[in-house]
Amino acid sequence: MAMPRPLHTLPKAHLHLHFTGSMRHSTLIELAREHGVHLPDALVEDWPPRLRATDERGWFRFQRLYDIARSVLRRPEDVYRLLREAAEDEAAEGSRWLEIQVDPSGYANRFGGLTNTLELVLDAAERAAKATGVGIAVIVAANRTKHPLDARTLARLAGQFAGRGVVGFGLSNDERRGRARDFDRAFRIAKRAGLLAVPHGGELAGPQSVAECIDDLGADRVGHGVRAAESERLMARLADRQICCEVCPTSNVGLGVADTVADVPLRRLFDAGVPIALGADDPLLFGARLLPQYELARDVYGFRDAEIAELARQSIRSSAAPDSLKLELLREIDRWLTAPVEEVEAPAAVCR
Incomplete structure (x- = not known):
């Protein structure tokens, strides 16, 4: 029986990772101690927490834990540390390009406003990229539970930094509490600035949520999108237009979208021709980073090495990485x- 190829040496792109959720658990504990933040047991002894967000109470608990974790980021050096460590973790797992998603309004009061916050994140991302060789870009995300006017403000801000580290505009939080169509003007602003449209959809709501992301927001990728598997017609649309779904198996189980990892329709989407970029979503709350998602593809979904390589290719093709880097990484995947x-060694670092 052939020895399986090491997945940590497979070049890949990580396109679904949230800013606070990328924090190492050890860093959360340390920063909470430094800043005098009390952490609930779910973030300490009982970590990773047991979550199920298919009802409002479950989502409230998830959001509460997320807000507590966010509260430990109080100084600029905390932001620099978070991104440096995130980049180091990406490099260790073979991830060569990261698009990290942040809502600056969650930190604006702490870091001098929306613009200053985004500039801080972008500077931290640039330094982390130089230190680790992992290319890093930023997606500015609006919160669908807030007013669409807030989203338009963020879209204009994101547009100001298009070409300067910001590559996309997203829409996150509980999709049951804000229809995609309500945010169409914000996404038009972002599109005019040349940004990718990368809203969440098809996670806690059904295939119609994915369809609205496509039809009303002009989605280039869909965050999660797994509920598209409930509609053959929708999967055909995604495949025909090569709209990538950022599938996060561990997160899907953690939030109750699927009862077990085996129930996540990764194989169904892949076989239908839908491009897929595996993602970790929020490792801080779900306990697993990017590499375990690829391990699940092999061990649970039965992906052979050639199919795993294609998953990695799809993540690269669906990214906003420079074309020259895409070509280089695609060649390395072929290798x-x-x-x-025995000759598949850890990839050399690539600087942006």
Whole structure:
């Protein structure tokens, strides 16, 4: 029996990672101690917490834990540390390009307003990229539980930094509390600035949520999107237009979208021709980063090495990485797949 190829040496892109949720658990504990923040047991002894957000109470608990975690980021050096450590973790897992999603309004009061917050994040991302060789870009995300006017403000802000580290505009939080169509003007602003449209959809709401992201927001990618598997017609649309779904299996189980990992329709979407970028979503709350998602593809969904390589290719193609870097990484994926297993070494760092 052939030895499986090491997944940590497979070049890949990580396109679904939230800013606070990327924090190491050890860093959360340390910063909470430094800043005198009391953490509930769910973030300490009982970590990772047991979550199920398919009802309002469950989502409230998830959001409460997320807000507590966010509260430990109080100084600029905390932001620099978070992004440096996130980049180091990406590099260790073979991730060569990261698009990290942040809502600046969640930190604006702490760091001098929306613009100053975004500039801080972008500077921290640039330094982390230089230190680790992992390319890092930023997605500015609006909160669908807030007024659409807030989203338009963030879209204009994101547009000001298009080409300067910001590559996309997203829409996150509980999709049951804000229809995609309510945010269409914000996404038009972002599109005019040349940003990718990357809203969440098809997670806690059904396939219609994904369809609205496509039809009303002009989605280039859909965060999660797994509920699209409930509609053959919708999967065909995604495949025909090559709209990528950022599938996060561990998160889907953690939030109750699927009862077990085996129930996440990764194989169904892949076989239907829907491009997929595996993501970790919020490792701080779900306890698993990017590499375990690829391990699940092999161990649970039965993906062979050639199919795993194609998953990695799809993540690269669906990213906003420079074309030259995409070509280089695609060649390295081919080498990972064709070289003898013993010759597949850890990839060399690539600087942006």
